[in-house]
Amino acid sequence: MRERRLHLASLEDAARLGARLAQALETGDAVLLEGELGAGKTTLARAVIAALTGESDAPSPTYTLVQSYETADGFALLHADLYRLRDARELDELGLDEALDQGAALIEWPDRLGAWRPADRLEVRLEEAGEGGRDVRLAAHGSWETRLDRLI
Ligand SMILES: Nc1ncnc2c1ncn2[C@@H]1O[C@H](COP(=O)(O)OP(=O)(O)OP(=O)(O)O)[C@@H](O)[C@H]1O
Ligand SMILES: [Mg+2]
Numbered sequence: 001m002r003e004r005r006l007h008l009a010s011l012e013d014a015a016r017l018g019a020r021l022a023q024a025l026e027t028g029d030a031v032l033l034e035g036e037l038g039a040g041k042t043t044l045a046r047a048v049i050a051a052l053t054g055e056s057d058a059p060s061p062t063y064t065l066v067q068s069y070e071t072a073d074g075f076a077l078l079h080a081d082l083y084r085l086r087d088a089r090e091l092d093e094l095g096l097d098e099a100l101d102q103g104a105a106l107i108e109w110p111d112r113l114g115a116w117r118p119a120d121r122l123e124v125r126l127e128e129a130g131e132g133g134r135d136v137r138l139a140a141h142g143s144w145e146t147r148l149d150r151l152i
Helices: 011-024 041-053 088-094 096-102 142-146
Strands: 002-008 030-034 066-070 076-081 103-108 121-128 134-140
Touching: 002 011, 011 041, 030 041, 041 066, 041 076, 041 103, 041 121, 076 096, 096 103, 121 142, 134 142
Parallel strands: 030 103, 030 121, 076 103
Antiparallel strands: 002 134, 066 076, 121 134
């Protein structure tokens, strides 16, 4: 595992990190977005989706739990928000494994995943910092280790 810390002073900084993440994404990647309510998980996921699909107002999958996207060149992107997942058995129905076969997954509230932890994963922990910004800890596992430096 390799880790890096950075600070996002504004929504523009979040958009830039999202765009760099989008460029680095490969098939089989999971990006685990961690942090309290309001930490900025959906904001970062939306920035990735916007960079990859041009969809600038992606809905938050608060109730649907998952939302899928496909880029023009056929790369599949799944955005999941597991906050309302009631039972680990529901996970099977969300198609996370299938999503990673065809593309990448951005997952909010990954603590709900239980033992399911993809080997190639980037853990992004967001935390509110002073003056409206966010502190970010990136923890790169598996193939993300060699791509971590592209993100900062
Ligand atoms: N880097 C940032 N700088 C400043 N404001 C931010 C940043 N990221 C997010 N925000 C603001 O914080 C608020 C909450 O963000 P967001 O909805 O992305 O959080 P979340 O972690 O997805 O929350 P939840 O767990 O409730 O889904 C939004 O109003 C958003 O504009
Ligand atoms: Mg959210």
